[in-house]
Amino acid sequence: MEETSVLDSKGFDKWAGEYDRSIAESSKGYPFEGYYDVLSSVHSLVKEPEGKNILDIGIGTGLLTNELYKKGANIFGLDFSERMIAEAKIKMPDGSFYISDMKDGIPDALNSKCFDYIVSSYAIHHLDKEEKLKFLKDLKDILDDEGSIIIADISFRNNEDLAECKLESEHKWDEEEHYMVIEDLTGDLLGMGFTSKYTQISKYAGVLELSKNS
Numbered sequence: 001m002e003e004t005s006v007l008d009s010k011g012f013d014k015w016a017g018e019y020d021r022s023i024a025e026s027s028k029g030y031p032f033e034g035y036y037d038v039l040s041s042v043h044s045l046v047k048e049p050e051g052k053n054i055l056d057i058g059i060g061t062g063l064l065t066n067e068l069y070k071k072g073a074n075i076f077g078l079d080f081s082e083r084m085i086a087e088a089k090i091k092m093p094d095g096s097f098y099i100s101d102m103k104d105g106i107p108d109a110l111n112s113k114c115f116d117y118i119v120s121s122y123a124i125h126h127l128d129k130e131e132k133l134k135f136l137k138d139l140k141d142i143l144d145d146e147g148s149i150i151i152a153d154i155s156f157r158n159n160e161d162l163a164e165c166k167l168e169s170e171h172k173w174d175e176e177e178h179y180m181v182i183e184d185l186t187g188d189l190l191g192m193g194f195t196s197k198y199t200q201i202s203k204y205a206g207v208l209e210l211s212k213n214s
Ligand SMILES: C[S@@+](CC[C@H](N)C(=O)[O-])C[C@H]1O[C@@H](n2cnc3c(N)ncnc32)[C@H](O)[C@@H]1O
Pocket: 007, 009, 012, 057, 058, 059, 060, 061, 062, 063, 064, 078, 079, 080, 081, 084, 100, 101, 102, 103, 120, 121, 122, 123, 126
């Protein structure tokens, strides 16, 4: 029998049909504590979405950007799972979708575009720290000079907070995922020409907002 891991595209394909329901049932505790509050805080950072070009990285079934789509934003979604994208298309039939692995950088079809916002929820932890920084550098090139990158994910202000949450979640903690620890990223982000602002939304998750300072 073919083996799949939830970390590969086939694993996410299997989850796609059940994803929205499983999230609704698990927004308490690790890993999805405060999921809907986290999404709402991203929505509140997107000013006047109508007509804005918004790229959603790891769009999944479209739970994050569907609200912005309804307000008239032009939604572009990237994900490596065909089935996740199929679900997102049902919610956002006029969206533009790209099947691509974040680890391969920005697909050519997106490289010629310019985005007002690049958003992402619960996806960037699939990249390790070096992969994240490289990907953010590539995203900066397709971001409007006045635009923002908004990343919502399982994340912590510092290593003490991460260690505490890891202890509390015990056997559930996923060692294969790479959660942002903001104190470890701030210097690199500044060096890459980003101004950053981080807000912890729930015990396990926060929102990192990046804008260009050069
Ligand atoms: C936990 S889901 C989050 C989906 C959605 N953003 C949300 O907030 O509900 C993670 C998503 O990231 C996608 N993903 C994971 N690793 C990826 C990779 N290396 N490249 C592209 N997409 C990836 C998965 O297919 C999945 O749709």
